Amino acid sequence: MSLTVAEIEEAYSALALAAKVHHLNWVVDQAESQIALGRIRTGKVRAKEVPLRGTPEDESEQMSKGRPVKFTLSDKYSPQERLEILIQALECAVGGVWQTAFAVSAFLRDNIPNLSGIKFMPEGISKEPFALVDREIHARKQAVDHFQSVLKELKEAI
Amino acid sequence: MPLRPMLLSDIQNALGPALIPSLTASSAANDLYEAYLFSIMIEAARTEGAIRVDFRSRTQVNPAVFVFRTSPGYLHSTAQDYGYVEIEFQGKPVLEAHLGVRIAGASSVLHECDVCVLLQEEANVCRNSITSVAPRSARVILSVEAKFYAGDLGLHLGREFLGFLSDTSIDKSFFVVNRESDSIEKLLSHKGKLWEHKISPLNTTDVARLRNAFQTGFKDFRAKY
Numbered sequence: 001m002s003l004t005v006a007e008i009e010e011a012y013s014a015l016a017l018a019a020k021v022h023h024l025n026w027v028v029d030q031a032e033s034q035i036a037l038g039r040i041r042t043g044k045v046r047a048k049e050v051p052l053r054g055t056p057e058d059e060s061e062q063m064s065k066g067r068p069v070k071f072t073l074s075d076k077y078s079p080q081e082r083l084e085i086l087i088q089a090l091e092c093a094v095g096g097v098w099q100t101a102f103a104v105s106a107f108l109r110d111n112i113p114n115l116s117g118i119k120f121m122p123e124g125i126s127k128e129p130f131a132l133v134d135r136e137i138h139a140r141k142q143a144v145d146h147f148q149s150v151l152k153e154l155k156e157a158i
Numbered sequence: 159m160p161l162r163p164m165l166l167s168d169i170q171n172a173l174g175p176a177l178i179p180s181l182t183a184s185s186a187a188n189d190l191y192e193a194y195l196f197s198i199m200i201e202a203a204r205t206e207g208a209i210r211v212d213f214r215s216r217t218q219v220n221p222a223v224f225v226f227r228t229s230p231g232y233l234h235s236t237a238q239d240y241g242y243v244e245i246e247f248q249g250k251p252v253l254e255a256h257l258g259v260r261i262a263g264a265s266s267v268l269h270e271c272d273v274c275v276l277l278q279e280e281a282n283v284c285r286n287s288i289t290s291v292a293p294r295s296a297r298v299i300l301s302v303e304a305k306f307y308a309g310d311l312g313l314h315l316g317r318e319f320l321g322f323l324s325d326t327s328i329d330k331s332f333f334v335v336n337r338e339s340d341s342i343e344k345l346l347s348h349k350g351k352l353w354e355h356k357i358s359p360l361n362t363t364d365v366a367r368l369r370n371a372f373q374t375g376f377k378d379f380r381a382k383y
Contacts (some may be wrong), residue, residue, distance in 0.1 A: 007161055018170040022177055026184035030309030037310065040341065089308035094176050096336060096358055097187050100194045101178060103359040107197040108224050112213050116222045120189050122229035123237040130180035143175035150169045157161050
């Protein structure tokens, strides 16, 4: 039996809250932008159902009035799909970022003998500088795997 | 399947330890992603037969601390000892790969290149000039607009990329994202522009396709110069 809508909404809220607590507001924002936009598809709509404005581009529609015409449509996501979008966003922000950090660090280590540090520095003071520390990346491997496994469990329950 | 009673609190508790604290900001994830695409670019140069690939900074070869640029900046900047890579193909002008430098378009407006490969001769002009000189886009061989997103990308990003392309004359410019983005992909395909999606370390098939596309860029450079 799949989850009820109430359970799904509870799970969505719990995940969004956890993300915000850990400064991942941008992850929730991006997931919610996607949800707000809906699933975009093209479909046919009877032109006479749409008020015509009489602009030149509507001329062809007037000619085929009553016949289905191609439009770009947006479908709302279901509660399950909304939760899946947030889960996917979190996977990206946690697993995706970790994998990318690991790859960049490994690449430079393989190419620069005696590499002792990797830094990301802005020219001015507009952004916070940060560093990639191998020890820190490796130390989180197990925690990343665990987080992904509990997210997977939730996905399977939806 | 019913929800395990403690699953939600387990997820909440598991999130914190899984995060690298310095990488929770959206901008840090993007900066890191640019560095990742930079690494694919360098690998492509090697695969295409570069005879020399040197990691360096303004002051050192093989710097012990490699510094990536995180905000759009000038190639000649001395604010930090930024890292870059020199690439040489047999009998061809030397190239340099940089992250986050501003280049000048046809309109003289400055644009940011997340990743770019340009002629070293042009980079030297910028570095050695007394005044602030930005590389000209016509001297850029390859560039990448990198986007790391957790959700779908807004179409405005695709439109911005088209604006960038309309003012620059780079041999090959790519729009590269870590996920799929139907609207942008449709727009860029319709306009015949270069893009790649789902580029992340675990998607080896997509990464191989991007590396091959970069390699083609180096191949064309070798033929042209």
